[in-house]
Amino acid sequence: xxxxxxxxxxxxxxxxxxxxxxxxxxxxxxxxxxxxxxxxxxxxxxxxxxxxxxxxxxxxxxxxxxxxxxxxxxxxxxxxxxxxxxxxxxxxxxxxxxxxxxxxxxxxxxxxxxxxxxxxxxxxxxxxxxxxxxxxxxxxxxxxxxxxxxxxxxxxxxxxxxxxxxxxxxxxxxxxxxxxxxxxxxxxxxxxxxxxxxxxxxxxxxxxxxxxxxxxxxxxxxxxxxxxxxxxxxxxxxxxxxxxxxxxxxxxxxxxxxxxxxxxxxxxxxxxxxxxxxxxxxxxxxxxxxxxxxxxxxxxxxxxxxxxxxxxxxxxxxxxxxxxxxxxxxxxxxxxxxxxxxxxxxxxxxxxxxxxxxxxxxxxxxxxxxxxxxxxxxxxxxxxxxxxxxxxx
Amino acid sequence: xxxxxxxxxxxxxxxxxxxxxxxxxxxxxxxxxxxxxxxxxxxxxxxxxxxxxxxxxxxxxxxxxxxxxxxxxxxxxxxxxxxxxxxxxxxxxxxxxxxxxxxxxxxxxxxxxxxxxxxxxxxxxxxxxxxxxxxxxxxxxxxxxxxxxxxxxxxxx
Numbered sequence: 001x002x003x004x005x006x007x008x009x010x011x012x013x014x015x016x017x018x019x020x021x022x023x024x025x026x027x028x029x030x031x032x033x034x035x036x037x038x039x040x041x042x043x044x045x046x047x048x049x050x051x052x053x054x055x056x057x058x059x060x061x062x063x064x065x066x067x068x069x070x071x072x073x074x075x076x077x078x079x080x081x082x083x084x085x086x087x088x089x090x091x092x093x094x095x096x097x098x099x100x101x102x103x104x105x106x107x108x109x110x111x112x113x114x115x116x117x118x119x120x121x122x123x124x125x126x127x128x129x130x131x132x133x134x135x136x137x138x139x140x141x142x143x144x145x146x147x148x149x150x151x152x153x154x155x156x157x158x159x160x161x162x163x164x165x166x167x168x169x170x171x172x173x174x175x176x177x178x179x180x181x182x183x184x185x186x187x188x189x190x191x192x193x194x195x196x197x198x199x200x201x202x203x204x205x206x207x208x209x210x211x212x213x214x215x216x217x218x219x220x221x222x223x224x225x226x227x228x229x230x231x232x233x234x235x236x237x238x239x240x241x242x243x244x245x246x247x248x249x250x251x252x253x254x255x256x257x258x259x260x261x262x263x264x265x266x267x268x269x270x271x272x273x274x275x276x277x278x279x280x281x282x283x284x285x286x287x288x289x290x291x292x293x294x295x296x297x298x299x300x301x302x303x304x305x306x307x308x309x310x311x312x313x314x315x316x317x318x319x320x321x322x323x324x325x326x327x328x329x330x331x332x333x334x335x336x337x338x339x340x341x342x343x344x345x346x347x348x349x350x351x352x353x354x355x356x357x358x359x360x361x362x363x364x365x366x367x368x369x370x371x372x373x374x375x376x377x378x379x380x381x382x383x384x385x386x387x388x389x390x391x392x393x
Numbered sequence: 394x395x396x397x398x399x400x401x402x403x404x405x406x407x408x409x410x411x412x413x414x415x416x417x418x419x420x421x422x423x424x425x426x427x428x429x430x431x432x433x434x435x436x437x438x439x440x441x442x443x444x445x446x447x448x449x450x451x452x453x454x455x456x457x458x459x460x461x462x463x464x465x466x467x468x469x470x471x472x473x474x475x476x477x478x479x480x481x482x483x484x485x486x487x488x489x490x491x492x493x494x495x496x497x498x499x500x501x502x503x504x505x506x507x508x509x510x511x512x513x514x515x516x517x518x519x520x521x522x523x524x525x526x527x528x529x530x531x532x533x534x535x536x537x538x539x540x541x542x543x544x545x546x547x548x549x550x
Binding site: 229292295 | 417418420421423445446447448450451452453461463465467468470472474493494495497498499519520521522523532533537
């Protein structure tokens with residue numbers, strides 16, 4: 001099959017990773033999808049080999065703009081695994097609070113974008129307004145709205161001030177009523193059901209075969225959550241539930257993320273009330289030779305770091321695996337056989353990033369370019385309008 | 394299945410293939426295995442023990458190349474790492490992609506960044522590096538030197 005790839009505009013490294021999708025279509029049905037990544041490959045693993053252990057924490061924080069806490073979290077776990085130590089209890093609580101705040105803002109960001117792709121800009125406005133509250137919370141706690149720079153090997157860099165806790169609690173609580181409203185809107189809206197139920201289904205078997213992680217796997221009935229299976233931080237000391245659904249379609253992925261946000265609020269509330277007094281750092285001076293593995297549950301799934309130390313002040317090897325690396329290839333299962341207007345939301349359902357969809361072209365079997373990313377979002381929104389019109393009849 | 398049962402089953406079944414075993418902690422166990430044993434062992438751990446494949450990490454030791462295959466046994470809260478050691482003269486190992494699809498991308502990545510050949514991989518093409526990157530230049534190797542003197546790099550202060 002002859003293929004002509006025409007890149008649209010300059011690359012958009014707005015968020016973490018611009019990918020390039022080539023859809024092959026027959027009429028309206030997608031028959032093949034090819035992926036190309038690496039447009040934003042920055043050689044961070046190589047860079048980490050040239051930095052000291054303390055500097056690497058800040059380098060890996062820049063792997064991703066959205067889950068900027070997950071990578072330092074996994075990295076510090078890995079180095080602490082080499083050292084066979086654990087951070088002091090208060091530091092563990094602070095780490096957990098920051099990680100859950102990040103999950104809240106990441107899921108809200110995704111929910112807003114998913115709403116936008118479907119033509120529900122009200123959801124987009126609501127979700128991003130809520131996200132603003134969470135970003136304010138992060139600013140109070142860490143001084144930064146993104147890239148919090150809270151982590152270091154052996155502890156955290158900043159303490160949580162006692163006088164900030166009531167404000168933080170109030171802000172976190174304030175998102176719950178709107179979240180409930182959002183959830184009932186998703187559960188009750190027949191148009192959303194028509195657009196997302198049975199669309200982009202990832203079967204349980206495929207999720208296991210692809211080793212999908214995070215909400216992508218949990219929506220397909222695979223009960224995997226590092227926070228439950230291999231508790232780190234203080235996830236085993238607070239009460240919360242893993243959210244698992246069975247169908248594997250886009251609707252279930254929305255449900256999992258909505259459910260997780262309520263759990264995150266629960267975890268933050270519990271952590272803030274139980275926060276113990278004490279040290280926040282155990283002052284590491286040097287890292288002995290050895291190897292360590294750290295894995296944590298990022299908003300999108302398991303984030304995995306492997307660090308090898310040779311006794312110097314720099315890692316000999318640092319392997320980073322972000323969750324999307326495992327989740328992206330599942331498109332081969334979810335997109336093929338679907339319709340073009342459903343592609344956008346199916347690709348968005350694993351929560352890659354905005355620019356992913358921007359980097360997509362559609363080809364018919366002769367290799368001619370048909371749609372750009374913007375066209376696809378428009379097609380998707382038109383389909384929703386059409387369903388609404390049909391339902392009104 | 395508990396942690397001890399899992400470890401016992403593996404050591405019992407693959408007693409000849411396992412060269413060394415190292416228990417770093419309750420949650421992390423490393424096995425050094427012979428190169429030919431990777432497919433049957435990975436298959437056993439993935440299919441029979443129902444562990445999840447995390448990822449593979451390649452490490453460039455100066456005289457040899459290592460690949461670590463990490464698996465997580467979720468119920469037992471255990472990360473198993475299988476280590477194969479390849480001599481620099483023969484960088485070749487059997488592909489795991491026929492056993493589970495999850496190995497597809499990481500094998501392509503290791504192939505281009507370290508120059509290790511995965512026998513039986515269905516599509517061993519470039520994943521991350523651009524099309525115009527020269528053949529035989531593997532950036533994550535320790536002896537890597539910049540091949541393009543004209544490249545624009547931010548060298549810092």
